[in-house]
Amino acid sequence: MSKGVVRFSASVSRDLLTAFDRFIKDLNYSRSRAVQEAMRMFIDEHAWKHREGEIVFGTLNILYDHETRELEETLTDIQHVYRELIISALHIHVDERNCMLIISVKGESSRIKKLIDEVAGRKGIKQLKTVTFAI
Numbered sequence: 692m693s694k695g696v697v698r699f700s701a702s703v704s705r706d707l708l709t710a711f712d713r714f715i716k717d718l719n720y721s722r723s724r725a726v727q728e729a730m731r732m733f734i735d736e737h738a739w740k741h742r743e744g745e746i747v748f749g750t751l752n753i754l755y756d757h758e759t760r761e762l763e764e765t766l767t768d769i770q771h772v773y774r775e776l777i778i779s780a781l782h783i784h785v786d787e788r789n790c791m792l793i794i795s796v797k798g799e800s801s802r803i804k805k806l807i808d809e810v811a812g813r814k815g816i817k818q819l820k821t822v823t824f825a826i
Contacts, residue, residue, distance in 0.1 A: 739823050740804050748778075748797035749823035751807060757790040759815025766792060766810065773806045789817070800825075 703711075715725040739747050757763060770777055776798035783791040796803055803823070811819045 736821070736823075739800050739825050742800055742825065745800045745825050746798065747800050747803060747823045747825050749795075749821060751792075751794040751796065751810065752818075752820045752822070753792040753794070753810060753816060754785070754818040755790055755792065755813075756788055756815040756817060758788055762813060762815040763790075765813060769806070769809055770794065772809075773802070776803060776806060 711725070712722070715722065718725070720728075739745065753766075755762060755766070770780060773796075776796045778795040778797055780795070781793040783793070785791055796806070807819065807821060810816065
C-alpha cells in the first residue's frame, strides 16, 4: 500500500463548508491541512473506546440543563455506581439554567465507555465531551 497522498471527496452542507472555510481562513490553514487535523483528532478522541482492557484516564465534560427534572440526582447516582473510576468531580454554575460537570476518571476503557454511555443518553444533557489518554 502506498503512503502517498490520496484525494477523496466528501459531501457537506453549503452552510457547513462556508463556516469551515471562514474559520480555516482565520487560522491560515488550507482545507487539506484542516481536514487532516480534524481526522487525527477524531481518531485520537475515539480510538481508546475499541481497546478492551486498556487503562485510560481523562475527563468527562458535561454541559446540562439543571432545571431538567431529577437530572442532578441521576448524575449523582451514576457517579456513585462508577465511584471506582471517578477521581474527582467539579460542578460549575454557568448561568441561571446551565451547569457544567467535569468528572475526572481513571480505569478500564470499557467501564469508562459504559459510564459515558449512561450519562450521554439522559434528557437535559446538552453536550458531553471527553478528553482521554491511554496509559
